[in-house]
Amino acid sequence: MSRRGTFARAGLSLSVVESGSGRRMIFQHGLCGDxxxxxxxFPGDAGWSCLTLECRGHGASEAGPPEAFSIATFADDVAALAKAxxxxxxxxxxxxxxAAIALRLAVQRPDLVSGLVLVRPAWFVDSAPANMAPNAEVGNLLANHELDKxxxxxxxxxTAAMLxxxxxxxxxxxxxxxxxxxxxxxxxxxxxxxxxxxxxxRDALAGIAVPTVVIGHGEDFIHPIAHAEALAAAIPKATLVRITPKAVSRERYVHEARAALSDFLKEIPQ
Incomplete structure (x- = not known):
């Protein structure tokens, strides 16, 4: 059963959700998720607990000023929670x-990171990758038109036809x-x-010294398997695990992601 609390940061109340028991992993959601x-x-029988900070404007967390929305800000919030x-x-x-938040922390705050898990990464290293264009397109439509329009x-x-x-x-x-x-x-x-x-x-990725697992799949435009492959190749201790696409079977996707994460966590030393 999940346990929900709050974390005060920059004058905002941010939601924190934790499940399981044992050693702690911080595991972050995707854009507009929770x-x-x-x-x-997360594999509930792995002997680990899963802690998620719902980023500003996500889940039950307050949004604050929109101009602060960024991967850097969200990563700083997670770092503050980890330290607290x-x-x-x-x-x-x-x-x-x-995954982008976790990758940033592994590079910029290695003191906080003992292992790295990147699931369906939407970025390699470049900003504004082409695969994120559909998200921008929807954001612009929502900002510039009435909802039905x-x-x-x-x-x-x-874009809709292609997807x-x-x-x-x-x-x-x-x-x-x-x-x-x-x-x-x-x-x-x-x-x-x-x-x-x-x-x-790219050079910074070569300096990541912790065990890493990169989990990806095909049939996914926004999270291309090429990004997962590139990250696994660039991070010295990384392993790539390919799983069933959600578009093929959500049940198998969840089962295989849990299994990959469970196998990885078993190898993390005390």
Whole structure:
């Protein structure tokens, strides 16, 4: 059962969700997601606990000023939580945007990180990768049109048609943004994070010295397997695990992600 609390940061009340018991892993959600996303993928029988900070404007966390929305800000919030909880470095990971947050911390705050988990990374090192363009497109539609008009324009777009053919799970996620409240915050998050990046370099990846697992799959435009492969190749102690795409079987996707994470956590020394 999950336990929910709050963490005060920069005058905001941020939601913290924890499940399981044992050694702690910090596991972050993706853009416009919440703690349910990483909690679903966490192996509850691994002898570890899973801690997720719901980023500003996500889940039950307050949003604060939209101009502060960035991967750097979200990473700083996670670092502050990790320090506040104490106990030395921990395994830090994330899904999609959460993977970018974790990657940034592994480079900039190695004192906090004992292991790294990157699930369906949406970035390699560059900002504003082409695969994030659909998120920016939806954000701009939401910001510039009434909701019904924005939805209609998206459904008629070449982007929606392409995703229907190549990445239906991505299309379902994008459609969900049109019902995510408050719409103003959703638009601001999409417009701020899509052109952002983890703020790391290829050379910096070679300096990551902790055990790392990169988990990815095909049939995913926004989280291309090429990014997972590139990260696994660039980080010295990284292992790449390919799992079943969500578009093929969500049940198998969840089962295989949990298994990969469980295997990884078993190898992390005390």
């Amino acid at each position: 703690a349910a996303q990483p909690q679903e993928l 909880r104490g106990g030395g470095p921990v395994v830090i990971g994330g899904v999609s945007m959460g 924005a939805r209609a324009l998206f459904e008629a777009s070449p 229907a053919r190549e990445a239906p799970d991505n299309l379902a996620s994008l459609r969900g943004f049109f019902t995510r409240a408050p719409i103003e915050t959703t638009a601001a998050l999409l417009r701020a994070i899509a052109p952002d990046g983890p703020g790391v370099t």
